[in-house]
Amino acid sequence: MSAEKEPLFSGKNLKLLTEPLNDSNPITVQVLGVCSALAVTVKLKPAFVMALSVVVVMAVSNVVISLLRKTVPPRIRIIVQLVVIAAMVILVDQVLKAFLFDISKQLSVFVGLIITNCIIMGRLEAFALSNKPWQSFLDGIGNAAGYGVILLIVAFFRELLGSGTIWGYKVIPESVYDFGYENNGLMILPPMALIVVGAIIWIQRAKNKKLVESN
Amino acid sequence: MRSYSNTYIFIFSSIMVIIVAALLSVAAITLQPYQKKNIEINKKQNILTSINIESTAKDAEALYEEYILESYTINYKGEVNKAGDAFTVDMKKELAKQIEERNLPVFVSSLEETKQYIIPVYGKGLWGPIWGYVSLKDDLSTIFGANFSHKAETPGLGAEIDTKDFQLRFLGKEILDEQGRFVSVSIVKGGTADPNSKYEVDGISGGTITSNGVDAMLKDCLSSYKPYFKTIKQAMPEIDIENVSEPVSN
Numbered sequence A: 001m002s003a004e005k006e007p008l009f010s011g012k013n014l015k016l017l018t019e020p021l022n023d024s025n026p027i028t029v030q031v032l033g034v035c036s037a038l039a040v041t042v043k044l045k046p047a048f049v050m051a052l053s054v055v056v057v058m059a060v061s062n063v064v065i066s067l068l069r070k071t072v073p074p075r076i077r078i079i080v081q082l083v084v085i086a087a088m089v090i091l092v093d094q095v096l097k098a099f100l101f102d103i104s105k106q107l108s109v110f111v112g113l114i115i116t117n118c119i120i121m122g123r124l125e126a127f128a129l130s131n132k133p134w135q136s137f138l139d140g141i142g143n144a145a146g147y148g149v150i151l152l153i154v155a156f157f158r159e160l161l162g163s164g165t166i167w168g169y170k171v172i173p174e175s176v177y178d179f180g181y182e183n184n185g186l187m188i189l190p191p192m193a194l195i196v197v198g199a200i201i202w203i204q205r206a207k208n209k210k211l212v213e214s215n
Numbered sequence B: 001m002r003s004y005s006n007t008y009i010f011i012f013s014s015i016m017v018i019i020v021a022a023l024l025s026v027a028a029i030t031l032q033p034y035q036k037k038n039i040e041i042n043k044k045q046n047i048l049t050s051i052n053i054e055s056t057a058k059d060a061e062a063l064y065e066e067y068i069l070e071s072y073t074i075n076y077k078g079e080v081n082k083a084g085d086a087f088t089v090d091m092k093k094e095l096a097k098q099i100e101e102r103n104l105p106v107f108v109s110s111l112e113e114t115k116q117y118i119i120p121v122y123g124k125g126l127w128g129p130i131w132g133y134v135s136l137k138d139d140l141s142t143i144f145g146a147n148f149s150h151k152a153e154t155p156g157l158g159a160e161i162d163t164k165d166f167q168l169r170f171l172g173k174e175i176l177d178e179q180g181r182f183v184s185v186s187i188v189k190g191g192t193a194d195p196n197s198k199y200e201v202d203g204i205s206g207g208t209i210t211s212n213g214v215d216a217m218l219k220d221c222l223s224s225y226k227p228y229f230k231t232i233k234q235a236m237p238e239i240d241i242e243n244v245s246e247p248v249s250n
Helices: A011-021 A034-039 A044-068 A074-099 A101-107 A109-116 A118-126 A133-163 A174-178 A190-207 B006-050 B060-067 B091-096 B158-162 B164-168 B208-223 B226-235 B237-243
Strands: B068-074 B104-111 B114-124 B129-136 B143-150 B186-188 B200-202
Touching (some): A011 A133, A034 A109, A034 A133, A034 A190, A044 A074, A044 A133, A074 A109, A074 A118, A101 A109, A101 B006, A109 A118, A118 A133, A133 A190, B006 B060, B006 B129, B006 B143, B060 B068, B060 B104, B091 B208, B114 B208, B129 B208, B143 B158, B143 B164, B158 B164, B158 B208, B186 B208
Parallel strands (some): B186 B200
Antiparallel strands (some): B068 B104, B104 B114, B114 B129, B129 B143
């Protein structure tokens, strides 16, 4: 244990929070958790709730695992991680069912599938098991936010082009439809999410040269 | 790396499991009333959709009170049961019973100054259960509206049964033929339904098993109401003369 006290938002800690948003984004750079990104991004609202759920699950389970890190027997650490994640996910699912029933219906099985979201297990194993709670908390928020941001960007375009709405509100005026404009049905289907994610990766790499492999 | 004894691992996991179990049970019990309420409202919304009334989670209960006149359960002979609340009947459980023991729910609504009879239906899709409500006009043959829901049908294919587009196809179709015999509405291969037929509806291309599921669900569930339809019709002579020539005995 180091004796010196680090400020809560030191440069190093802030980096935990901001790095996953861009340089080590879980979806576009590490390509983790893509499956749910394809499934829940038809509309902005469910995507937002999904992102929020992942933030909560990830932050809390990161902290819990970090607190337990000195007592968890390595032989069963994966099981312990799973139990913590599963418990959190069930809690989130129950809360959604009680207070956001409509959205919980739309998300259906995908809330439960947060358990299998590779980002969460990956961060627990790679970070929380060997770091202090506060750092783990920031790392959890950062990575979940990195995931959520991509989810929201994808959902924004899919909802706009696929349904002509944003957050459920009509944004494309009726007159445009009268001219022969039609919503793009393909946007609603999962393959289009993959293409949008691909486009985001492309744009990100064009802007951020660090991510481009040198070979 | 420190090594841990088996006893330690055992105690550690036991404590962990107990804590997690306690936490989840407390959460489940405290949240249950809210969840039940949501499911109830959702059911009311579905029933309202089947008589073509759009509702939100907020006004569903008021609208339900306004339009649904009464609800009761009937037995296999078509007699109205004295006891029994139609709203709480679980169709899945009823259909698992012998036909003689079933309590079949009926909801009666009033719209456009006539009565509609709302019949719940329940069946199998491709990945899980599908269910819904079919409302009949007071001739007990013409479909006034339909609403279907599903648990886990394939998005974009079978899951389309819960869209307005699919449900509107049922409007005006009939479940009794000209002789008053029960024929139900058939769901045929997408795009092949005869537009003049009163008994055919286009299925969903790519959602064949789900479409067949809806077809079987309508036949199974609606047919158990045949005796009941007959009793109501007998109480309404003017329709008898018009529609039913002679009950076919065979």
